[in-house]
């Protein structure tokens with residue numbers, strides 16, 4: 001019989017970046033269901049409202065802050081507000097990234113030869129620099145209070161290269177097919193390096209740091225891309241939005257007390273093929 005208290009997050013505040021998005025909301029619900037207090041950071045007031053309504057419906061107490069995670073000053077201001085309210089936080093989920101759904105006319109999906117430096121700078125700033133800035137703020141709080149857990153949300157594309165042929169399927173002749181941007185692979189791969197760095201930096205204080213490596217969630221792609229992706233996944237389906245909740249709680253809680261510097265790959269087997 002598993003000791004359920006291993007997964008308990010009672011009295012633990014967990015900061016989640018990009019918490020109003022598809023997976024961010026699920027991370028917040030997971031923290032709340034495990035007894036913890038999610039602290040939601042997002043730039044979009046609408047996204048925060050939708051997330052807080054869901055948390056409210058479940059009776060989860062939480063804090064939601066409108067923060068632009070590309071701004072060092074806004075992250076610092078949020079960190080001091082959070083510290084004032086909760087003391088040192090227990091957890092940090094570096095979840096935010098520039099990852100809009102793929103589409104023929106989608107912005108930011110230019111081919112490498114035309115990929116704008118401004119887009120590169122933005123994507124690295126949002127997906128990678130924000131993780132560093134948040135780790136600096138909240139990791140320091142964890143270290144001075146004796147411990148905590150940081151999760152960097154990577155992607156299967158941290159381990160494999162995007163198969164660009166998938167994105168061309170179904171695109172009409174003459175229309176340039178989108179590619180998964182170079183910045184996405186770079187950000188996600190770099191997060192694995194940041195994970196190992198942070199996991200050892202505060203040693204031996206147990207400020208643990210692990211990467212969650214999810215595969216694609218279904219429902220946001222068109223039928224062609226869904227079929228292409230599915231054919232490359234041994235479990236023959238994309239993930240449900242709530243399927244990373246268990247892994248998230250595991251990595252945040254004492255159930256993973258002896259795990260740090262690791263990558264928890266949950267991709268339906270995509271990277272095994």
Ligand SMILES: NC(=O)c1ccc[n+]([C@@H]2O[C@H](COP(=O)([O-])OP(=O)(O)OC[C@H]3O[C@@H](n4cnc5c(N)ncnc54)[C@H](O)[C@@H]3O)[C@@H](O)[C@H]2O)c1
Nearest residue numbers: 018020021022023042043044068069095097155215216217
């Ligand atoms: N959805 C997937 O299929 C999938 C698969 C693998 C990995 N991931 C990773 O999981 C994480 C979450 O993905 P998602 O699909 O939920 O993303 P999403 O695009 O649904 O959500 C991103 C959130 O970030 C917020 N945001 C954007 N810019 C911001 C800024 N400057 N400051 C603060 N907040 C900002 C948005 O408002 C949005 O709420 C990402 O790191 C993504 O790479 C997602």
